[in-house]
Amino acid sequence: MKFPFIAAALLVAAPALAADLAPDMELGKTEDAVRSALTALGYDVRKIEEEDGEIEAYVVKDGEMAEVYVDPATGKVSKVKG
Amino acid sequence: MMSDMPGLNLAEGGRDSARLVRVWDPLVRVIHWSVLLGVLLNAVITDPEGDLHEIVGYAILGLVVLRLVWGFLGVQTARFTAFPPNPRAALAHAGEILRGDRSVHLSHNPLGALMAYNIWATLIVICISGIMMGTVRFFGVEWVEELHELAFNWLMVSVVLHVGGVVLDQRRTGVALVKAMITGIKNIPDGISTK
Ligand code: HEM
Numbered sequence: 001m002k003f004p005f006i007a008a009a010l011l012v013a014a015p016a017l018a019a020d021l022a023p024d025m026e027l028g029k030t031e032d033a034v035r036s037a038l039t040a041l042g043y044d045v046r047k048i049e050e051e052d053g054e055i056e057a058y059v060v061k062d063g064e065m066a067e068v069y070v071d072p073a074t075g076k077v078s079k080v081k082g
Numbered sequence: 083m084m085s086d087m088p089g090l091n092l093a094e095g096g097r098d099s100a101r102l103v104r105v106w107d108p109l110v111r112v113i114h115w116s117v118l119l120g121v122l123l124n125a126v127i128t129d130p131e132g133d134l135h136e137i138v139g140y141a142i143l144g145l146v147v148l149r150l151v152w153g154f155l156g157v158q159t160a161r162f163t164a165f166p167p168n169p170r171a172a173l174a175h176a177g178e179i180l181r182g183d184r185s186v187h188l189s190h191n192p193l194g195a196l197m198a199y200n201i202w203a204t205l206i207v208i209c210i211s212g213i214m215m216g217t218v219r220f221f222g223v224e225w226v227e228e229l230h231e232l233a234f235n236w237l238m239v240s241v242v243l244h245v246g247g248v249v250l251d252q253r254r255t256g257v258a259l260v261k262a263m264i265t266g267i268k269n270i271p272d273g274i275s276t277k
Contacts, residue, residue, distance in 0.1 A: 046221055046222025046223060047222040047223070047224060058221060058222025059222075060218055060221055060222070063218050064218075065216075065218060065221040065222075067131075081131070
């Protein structure tokens with residue numbers, strides 16, 4: 001029930017990024033893996049760090065900024081902040 | 083409004099009976115307490131990644147810039163010429179204090195002046211680095227974030243010293259400085275000369 005809602009919210013907040021960074025998408029379980037996955041997707045990874053038990057990546061693409069949160073247990077995107 | 087208060091003399095300096103002197107105009111006072119409120123909000127309440135944090139930051143920057151403009155155009159005690167940044171004078175003033183001097187400055191004393199310039203500069207660094215963090219160019223760039231945090235920590239140290247200095251100077255001179263920053267009027271005790 002929650003996912004469509006979050007996805008819709010992300011679409012409103014950051015349309016360009018949400019298009020290719022949906023929650024649940026698998027990026028990797030380590031900072032290095034997440035960094036290469038994001039880089040492969042064409043993102044400029046500015047910074048990557050651990051925050052509250054999650055991997056947080058600061059990315060830029062096409063002049064848009066976003067913070068991508070990845071759950072290291074599943075390797076999946078948990079949240080994208082535009 | 084206050085000018086018909088009994089015993090109120092406008093700044094003349096150098097007289098010796100107990101008296102009230104109007105020193106801080108409304109703009110200086112409103113800016114001081116608004117900046118304090120803004121710093122409190124952004125330090126304690128607002129989400130650093132939220133819009134409100136940004137809005138409050140811009141407001142603080144605007145207030146500081148306004149105060150700096152007022153430093154050139156404002157009333158006498160608000161002008162930079164009334165409290166020039168002068169480390170040597172500050173040192174001399176510290177010496178005077180240690181020797182028991184109790185004279186009162188109508189504007190900031192030379193130590194307080196240095197602190198005011200320090201706080202303004204620090205606030206500007208915090209605001210500018212914060213604005214930079216929201217630009218594509220500096221987003222996620224580590225040194226910008228570190229500068230923002232370092233400057234904030236320095237502001238906290240400065241504010242502790244600032245409030246400590248105010249409290250000590252109130253004791254030394256008997257002038258209710260905090261009250262003066264609220265009402266605009268310094269009470270100069272009997273037998274104390276002003277600079
Ligand atoms: C975030 C907190 C604070 C900041 C950034 C701050 C900043 C400043 C600045 C920049 C000035 C110079 C004012 C001007 O010329 O326009 C000043 C003066 C003053 N502040 Fe603060 N202040 C803070 C907190 C406080 C607090 C909590 C008090 C009360 C205890 C206080 C009492 C005063 C007083 C009395 C003066 C005038 C001192 C004098 O007569 O020379 N400030 N402050």
